[in-house]
Amino acid sequence: MKKHDQDFMKRQNRLTVFEMIKNHHPISRASIAKRTGMSPTTVSRIVGELTEQGYLLNSEQVSAGLGRKSTLLGMVNASVLAVGVELDRTRMSIGVVDLQGNMVCSGKYPRVPEESAEQTLMHIGAAMEELVQQHTIDRTRIVGIGVGLPGIVDNEKGVVLFSVQLGWRNVALAEQLKELTGFEIAVDNELKVKALAEQLKGAAVGSSCTALLGFGNGVGSALILDGEIYRGVMNSAGEIGHTTVDPNGTMCECGKTGCLQTYINISSLLAEANRIRPVGTIEELFEARQAGERWAVQLIERALIYMAITINNVVCMYNPDSVILSGELIDKFPDICDEVEQLYFSRFVWEPLRASFAFRRSMLSEEGVMIGSGLLSQNRFFALA
Template sequence: MEKQDQLLMKKQNKNLVLDIIKNKSPISRMEISKITGMSPTSITRIVHELHEQGFVRETELVTSGVGRKATLLDVYDDVLYTIGVEIDRLIVKVGIVNYIGEIISFESMTRDVTENYSDTLEKLNNCIKELMTEKDIRTEKILGIAVGLPGFIDYKNGIVKVSDQLGWKNANLANDLKKHTGFEVIVDNELKMKIVAENFMGMAKDSLNAVLVGIGSGIGSALILNGEIYRGESNNAGEIGHTVIDPTGNVCSCGKIGCLATYISEAAILADSRKVKDVQSIDDVFDSYRNGESWAINILDRTSTYIALAISNILCLYNPEVIILSGNTIKKFPEIKEAIEKKCDLYIWEPLKEKVKIVYSMFTDRGVVLGAAIQAQNTLLDLE
């Protein structure tokens, strides 16, 4: 047991040193020693091992100041790559991401609503191979693939239990995509992937407690609590779309009455709009609002009210530092931001207002892809 404990500690120390170099480079060995409390001898040994494995290099820069100059350390950005994938109802996105989190190649493809599961996997496999060829990336450099998609996901086994948007049920996506590509695959809900990107370099960077709310074809959220993704017992933590807000309200696709999604989702907005006017898309509703049509103003005013109520409930339950709003509704209809903020001021419990920041995602179309690739690296990288 003692030997096992020592091996585990050595592995943890090695990971710690690599993380410090990656996040604080260029940095000297002495600075790493001060940060970690490890001896300079231990740091030198670990750095040597990381150099031998191809992760760490000495830069041409040296520290300035009085005394002996120390060579600074950096990481190789091309030591490994991960592939991030987003699959949505009408679009599939693929990106190759290097070790320091830069998307070096990206492709977006349309997806027909009638496209079946096998066709989507074949399309994905072909796209991945094309991007690798285009950037001349060898197979052994790819650590793995991570996929983000809407639905109820068995994260541990990589199974899509149910995705209403894609029409998939009990799809063994991780195993099936691995058969196509030969790479290790992890699968998760798209918002959980996106909050990883927000925590890595977005609006939740360095936050220990944050919530991402996605508003579009449905409404859902993802949570980081104490620096980790909070999943709940079955990876469904954050599924606020099926919280009941009106037991005498609208019928939801899940079979219940009065779910939040039946008031906020694009489908719900369209259904109510079509009672008044023959609109073809959500864009038509937004245009009607901009044209000053009272029915559209009333429907979208109600939408902003329910969004604010959802934010208020999330704050009372989790008390995060930051709530990030994202999704198609926010992107296509930025006018709703002001209405949400005014209603948040009205509905949020006073003691919670002082600390929380309500912000908007800085990612437009690549957040899920980046977050998925970062999650693949976090999950699959195992330093010996």
């Protein structure tokens, strides 16, 4: 047990030093020791290992005042690559990211909603190989694959416990995808990995408590507290789309009635629209609104009201310093963020809290889940290495 604890602490220390350099480079060994509370000897040992393995580089020595010069440490961004995958109902997006979460290359691929988990995983493997070969990526530098998807995920075991949008239950995704590709696999909820990306290089940089909300094919949220994702007991914290807002409301695809997402998500909006006339895409619905068709105006206005209600509920529960809106609806129609803020904050966001948080749109847009999934895979690699 003692050896196990020592090994765990060594891995944690290594990951802490790695994250410190990645997020604050260029940085000196002395500064790392001061910020982390580790001894200079421990920091030097870990830095030596990471440098020897080709992950770090030493920059020119700089002098801070009259003291001795310090060598600043930086990252070799291209030394490690990871594949980030976003799975959704009708498509999958695959990208290769470097140590800083920069997108090296990416591609989008269709997914048939009715296909099985096994078929989807085979498509991921084939598309990844195609992407790597097409862009001449050095496969030996890829340390793993991260997958972000909607639903409840056992992130430790890599099992998809339940995903309404994908129609999956108890899918051992990490185990099966590793068999297909040979890479280590990390799996998590899509908004949680997107929150990781926003924390590193997006709208949540510098925030100590951020609520990320996703509005698209589903409705969900993720909470970042002091740089860490709040997960809950089952890693299901943030499934706000399935909170009940009207027990006599519309039937949700999860099997309950009156779920919040039935008033906001794309499939529900289209189902309502088709009761009036045939509408095939969310773009057509917004075009009808733009044209002044009253039913479309009312339908989207109701969705915006429930977005404001969602923001109010999250702000009241968690008191974040920033709220980030993301998801397909926000990416395709960014102006609705301004509409929600200007038209509905005064009505639905509790007055004492209106000025307590910054209201932002995701800076990473459609790349956020791929970047976050790739970074998740890298974190897993450095924690276990």
